[in-house]
Amino acid sequence: MTRARRLFAVALTFALALAVFAATRGGERAAAGPPSVAAPSLRPDADPDASLRRLQAAVRSGAPREAELAAAYIQKARESGDPSFITRANGVLRRALARGPEAPAELAEAATLAAERHDFRDAERLARRARALAPDSIGALPILVDALVELGRYREAERTLQRLVDLKPNLSSYARVS
Numbered sequence: 001m002t003r004a005r006r007l008f009a010v011a012l013t014f015a016l017a018l019a020v021f022a023a024t025r026g027g028e029r030a031a032a033g034p035p036s037v038a039a040p041s042l043r044p045d046a047d048p049d050a051s052l053r054r055l056q057a058a059v060r061s062g063a064p065r066e067a068e069l070a071a072a073y074i075q076k077a078r079e080s081g082d083p084s085f086i087t088r089a090n091g092v093l094r095r096a097l098a099r100g101p102e103a104p105a106e107l108a109e110a111a112t113l114a115a116e117r118h119d120f121r122d123a124e125r126l127a128r129r130a131r132a133l134a135p136d137s138i139g140a141l142p143i144l145v146d147a148l149v150e151l152g153r154y155r156e157a158e159r160t161l162q163r164l165v166d167l168k169p170n171l172s173s174y175a176r177v178s
Contacts, residue, residue, distance in 0.1 A: 066096035067105035104134035111143045123147040138167050145176050
């Protein structure tokens with residue numbers, strides 16, 4: 001099989017996966033951008049603002065849910081276009097990371113936030129720290145792939161992406177393949 005045919009097959013497979021995803025999960029979530037690493041598990045019919053309020057209350061009460069709250073803020077910023085949610089996510093993560101010890105989910109969300117600001121060097125650094133703390137977790141791999149691509153380190157990005165696809169073949173990883 002020629003390279004062009006393989007590429008066509010991959011593109012066709014991706015398009016089919018995207019169509020199935022849109023039909024079963026709703027196109028509004030797909031249009032909002034790639035999911036955050038520790039994105040809260042919201043049903044499509046759930047009220048995102050109510051979920052945000054629940055996460056805020058949990059964090060205020062001392063529950064270790066800062067990564068989830070930051071992910072919800074990042075998602076809300078994507079959906080609304082309101083940059084104040086990015087500022088809120090940054091504050092939550094800064095306080096959580098300053099409190100220590102570093103948690104892989106918080107570092108992965110901090111990497112996502114750095115990528116949102118187009119600071120891909122910092123995104124790579126934070127994703128690698130998250131991977132060092134939890135080498136068996138795939139949480140930081142998607143943002144690491146994105147950062148490596150944006151930094152022009154394509155061979156390393158390809159190897160990292162292949163690891164991601166091997167560990168978790170889903171729409172997020174296939175979208176990065178395309």
